[in-house]
Each structure stands twice: as C-alpha cells, then as structure tokens.
Amino acid sequence: MAFGLARLGLPAAALAATIAFGANAQSPISFVCSAQEEYCQALVTAYERTGAARIAMVRKSTGEAYAQIRAEAGSPKVDLWWGGTGDPHLQAALEQLTEPYRSPMLAQLHDWAQKQAERSNYRTVGIYAGALGIVYNPEILPKRGMKEIRCWSDLLDSRLKDEVQVADPNSSGTAYTMLATLVQIMGEDKGFEYMRKLHVNVNQYTKSGGAPVKAAALGETTAGIVFMSDALVSILAKAPIKSVAPCEGTGYEVGSMSLIKGARNMEAARKLYDWLLGPDAQAIGISVKSYQVPANRAVPLPPDIAPLVDAKLIEYDFGKYGSPAERTRLLARWDREVKSAPR
Numbered sequence: 643m644a645f646g647l648a649r650l651g652l653p654a655a656a657l658a659a660t661i662a663f664g665a666n667a668q669s670p671i672s673f674v675c676s677a678q679e680e681y682c683q684a685l686v687t688a689y690e691r692t693g694a695a696r697i698a699m700v701r702k703s704t705g706e707a708y709a710q711i712r713a714e715a716g717s718p719k720v721d722l723w724w725g726g727t728g729d730p731h732l733q734a735a736l737e738q739l740t741e742p743y744r745s746p747m748l749a750q751l752h753d754w755a756q757k758q759a760e761r762s763n764y765r766t767v768g769i770y771a772g773a774l775g776i777v778y779n780p781e782i783l784p785k786r787g788m789k790e791i792r793c794w795s796d797l798l799d800s801r802l803k804d805e806v807q808v809a810d811p812n813s814s815g816t817a818y819t820m821l822a823t824l825v826q827i828m829g830e831d832k833g834f835e836y837m838r839k840l841h842v843n844v845n846q847y848t849k850s851g852g853a854p855v856k857a858a859a860l861g862e863t864t865a866g867i868v869f870m871s872d873a874l875v876s877i878l879a880k881a882p883i884k885s886v887a888p889c890e891g892t893g894y895e896v897g898s899m900s901l902i903k904g905a906r907n908m909e910a911a912r913k914l915y916d917w918l919l920g921p922d923a924q925a926i927g928i929s930v931k932s933y934q935v936p937a938n939r940a941v942p943l944p945p946d947i948a949p950l951v952d953a954k955l956i957e958y959d960f961g962k963y964g965s966p967a968e969r970t971r972l973l974a975r976w977d978r979e980v981k982s983a984p985r
Contacts, residue, residue, distance in 0.1 A: 670696040671907050671914055676704045676726030680930045695910045704730045711739050721911040724899045727815045728758055729964030731898035735765035740900040747919035755937035758896050770897040770934035773953040774819050775870035777885045779858045791865055793889040798839050805864035806843040807854040812973055816851025820867050822963040823893030826956055837980045858883045871933040887953030894955050
C-alpha cells in the first residue's frame with residue numbers, strides 16, 4: 643500500500659497522513675430519515691458537531707424507507723432509520739428486518755415511547771407523538787350558526803354540509819389514523835356509519851394530511867381533520883384557526899426509530915441511536931417548528947403544545963391496525979362504502 647502511494651509522488655508527511663486516515667477512518671453512518679427535510683438536516687448537523695461520527699443522510703418517506711430496507715434484507719445499505727409513522731417500523735420489526743436494542747436512554751422516555759419498544763420486542767422505539775384532532779376557522783363558524791367544535795359528533799352537524807375537509811386514507815397516514823381511530827372508538831360498523839354520515843359534509847378528500855390546515859386558514863373550508871402538530875405550525879404563525887382534541891377521545895401517531903439488522907456500522911449506529919433519544923437531540927424538533935411531543939420527558943415544551951399532551955388518547959392498537967392485511971381490508975371497505983357513496 644505504502645509503496646503504491648509513494649510511486650504517486652506524495653510527500654512523506656502526506657503519505658503518512660493518508661495511511662493513518664485509511665487505517666482509522668470510519669465510514670459514515672447510513673441514515674435514512676422520514677421526517678421533514680429541515681428536521682433531518684438539523685439532527686445530522688448537531689450530531690456531526692459532536693465529532694462522534696460522520697452521517698450520510700437520505701430523506702425518504704416512511705413507505706419508501708420500508709420498501710428499501712425490505713428489498714435490501716440480508717445485505718443492508720442502511721444503518722439507522724429515523725422518523726415517520728410507527729406502523730411501517732412495527733411491520734419491519736415483525737419481519738425481523740430490524741435489530742433488537744435496549745438503549746440505556748429508555749428510562750428517560752414517556753410511557754408511550756417505551757411501549758412502542760416493548761410491542762416490537764425492542765426492534766423499534768418511539769421518538770415523538772402527535773395527536774389526531776380537528777382544526778376549524780373560528781371566523782367562519784359563527785356564519786354557519788355554530789359557536790365551536792369540540793367532538794367528533796360535531797362534524798356531523800348539517801350546518802357543516804360541504805364544509806369539512808379530510809385527506810384520503812389511501813394516500814395519507816393522517817387520514818388512515820382517523821379511519822383506524824374511529825373504528826376503535828365506535829366499533830367497526832358504527833365507525834363506518836359515522837364516516838358515511840361525515841361524507842355528506844366533506845367537500846374534498848385531499849392527497850396530503852396537512853392540506854386541510856391550509857384550507858381552513860384561507861377560509862376555503864370551515865373544518866378539517868388533521869394531526870394537531872400540523873395545525874400548531876399555522877396557529878403560531880397567527881393563522882385564523884383553532885385546533886381541538888375530540889372529546890370522545892382520539893388516536894395518535896408514534897414516530898419511531900429502528901436499527902437495521904446486519905447494519906455495517908452497528909456500533910456507531912447504536913451511539914447515534916442513544917444520542918437521538920437524549921434531551922438535546924429531542925429538543926431539535928421544536929426548534930425547527932416540528933411540534934410533535936418529544937419522547938424524552940426532560941424536554942421542556944412550549945405552552946402551545948400543552949393541548950397535544952393533554953389530549954384524551956385512546957389505547958391505539960398499533961399492532962393490529964398497522965398490519966398490511968388489516969390496513970388493506972379497511973381501506974377497501976372505506977373505498978366501497980364511504981368514498982363512492984352519494985352525497
């Protein structure tokens with residue numbers, strides 16, 4: 643090796659440095675991030691500043707990341723997968739595509755984050771949570787003869803005909819969470835009966851789960867069903883909207899993180915995993931206006947996030963409703979009984 647480099651005409655000092663670098667340098671941690679680009683980049687920048695390791699980050703949606711990890715099973719190119727809704731992480735755990743790991747940081751996390759680890763046999767862990775809620779425009783609502791919206795039942799009011807917006811659960815994780823939430827709160831048949839009645843008041847099934855927030859803020863719709871953290875971004879920007887956690891109870895997402903089975907940089911990835919569960923890393927989301935509730939209990943929360951913490955959360959069955967078979971069955975029923983129904 644030295645002989646070959648010397649023949650390239652490198653000075654002795656440069657030659658020695660090159661040999662040392664080749665011997666000691668560690669390849670970057672391959673990091674797939676399924677959150678907003680700004681959030682992902684902020685995490686990478688903060689960790690690299692610690693000098694612990696370099697990170698090669700790619701931003702992919704949860705579905706894209708899961709598909710890649712599944713396709714590469716046995717010869718993975720990814721070390722650590724961070725962010726996105728927990729269902730695909732649980733599915734990867736079920737298929738043993740991810741590596742069991744009990745981080746020493748687990749005791750610092752909220753119960754819901756620890757439960758995510760327990761239900762996956764420690765092949766994934768919760769990193770943030772976001773409650774499902776209702777957003778509405780308080781300037782438009784009085785014009786329809788209504789004072790406020792507090793509950794799921796309020797969205798069936800005939801005065802809201804063509805005034806409710808929600809995403810299509812086939813394309814939106816937010817809307818699928820709504821579907822699974824209503825089924826769990828009301829029972830499957832009554833949940834679908836509710837959604838058929840709601841269908842009469844829906845003006846549009848959007849592709850994106852966050853679209854109803856913008857529509858309500860612009861006065862294009864009176865109300866929408868969204869993750870409350872998405873609404874909070876607009877609320878803090880002084881948009882004329884309010885959000886509420888439904889009085890009957892609501893579902894939620896648990897963003898997750900997983901080590902990939904057979905990762906090439908497992909030791910370095912575990913250190914990054916531990917750091918990402920610590921309070922410093924967990925506080926980064928709020929700094930980049932990603933207002934999910936952090937998993938680490940030590941992170942101070944702005945007052946505006948309090949309603950997300952105080953929401954009446956159901957015992958959401960992530961194992962059942964995250965399974966491909968159950969998801970496919972419910973979506974097919976929704977297409978057949980709700981989306982295609984007359985208004």
